[in-house]
Amino acid sequence: MTDSREDTDQPYCYRYPHPAVTTDVVLFTIRDDALQLLLIERGNEPFKGSWALPGGFVDIDEDLDDCAARELAEETGVENLYLEQLGTFGRPGRDPRERVISVAYLALAPEEQLSVRAGDDAAAAAWFPVKALPPLAFDHDEVIAVAHRRLISKLDYSTIAFQLLPETFTLGELQQVYETLVDAEIDKRNFRKWAQALEQIEATGELRRRGKHRPARVYRLTGRDRIAYLK
């Protein structure tokens, strides 16, 4: 089915106007005891020089989840991280070029697995603490706010935060993740009691020696499910 217009520079034609569809990813990690997220510096207009979420246009035969994973892999070199759909942002005018509808994703990964490099159309990629974000392109401040709220509220009823830890971890590290996320101190005994009652972690039997203090037991997740929902 050839098209007589396919030799022009706008060969894809429709009876009604179509929006462009992108995915954008809010990738959180914990670095330096702070919740941080990945941004790229835009190398092109619009918003050239501003920071924006990593993301890009959905290929015409590509599933949305695959697109988010692909864009993220291109930016971070990491595959197989936690990814969930967050919501879709489509206010007319949010992109000055054309109507763009963005399907946003929430992603989590432990710092250890990430080796960020700037991609093709990004001038730079960098981590920013959620508490100290630069001016953002498009409506990405709003997307980030939604992602952050979702992450925090999911702490209450799921094990989503475990995605911020590597495969093996100590209870102290787990507690640090939670304390960073809720931005408060947590009672050590209560936390450990809670964590072990989840039936989502098991001791590997190994010990980890770090620093001049008693070695800590090493744990890993039981089951292969990425996140569990509590009670």
Place this chain on the structure above:
Amino acid sequence: MTDSREDTDQPYCYRYPHPAVTTDVVLFTIRDDALQLLLIERGNEPFKGSWALPGGFVDIDEDLDDCAARELAEETGVENLYLEQLGTFGRPGRDPRERVISVAYLALAPEEQLSVRAGDDAAAAAWFPVKALPPLAFDHDEVIAVAHRRLISKLDYSTIAFQLLPETFTLGELQQVYETLVDAEIDKRNFRKWAQALEQIEATGELRRRGKHRPARVYRLTGRDRIAYLK
């Protein structure tokens, strides 16, 4: 900026292929003591004769929420109902015509406010109990499953179910809604204690006489927020 192709039947042209974007709405209500949802019978191919969620294409300058509300108003004649974005479904091939990405919404309304009439491109519109759905077009069975799960899980931590009641209601009516949703009986005293501890409802002072029994106190929601999140 005129375009030399605007007199053809496909005048909207792009450098890269663009998907079509629709909104689809899962509108729940309670009828005959059962959770039911609104479906339309498709009058055109594809899936002609099958039942589908009400919805349609997003206008190029229309916000997504507005599109969902508009499509629903066209089908039900109701405005100002509870509407929240559910998720976006975009698997390639879900629509055999072209790539269509659908932003799904969850809507709730009390039966009293609904006067459903078949719209333009629908052969018919009808209510179906969630437990007895007909064969569905596209991936709408999946969309409905997600909507149903979301509704049920939100019962635990929000007052979303109040959206299934009219402005004023009795505690007995409220309890019936909850019993229908969880598909189980609830202890009357505990339910009433819980409902009144929410600080989300207040007695109007009026009584409602219905049937041969003691009249019931009438309540309404306090505050103007559509739903409140609990603790």
Place this chain on the structure above:
DNA sequence: CCAAAAGTGTTAGCAGTACACCCATGT
């Protein structure tokens, strides 16, 4: 031996659950 994080139980309060009878009305 000192500093630092690992590890460990008990108690008190509160929220959720189970449970039974009288009240006001219409017929």
Place this chain on the structure above:
DNA sequence: ACATGGGTGTACTGCTAACACTTTTGG
């Protein structure tokens, strides 16, 4: 008078939150 749903309190149980000391290592 009877059938129907409206309206009310108490006791138990299980989860949550507060709280301090000993252990093991590295320096």
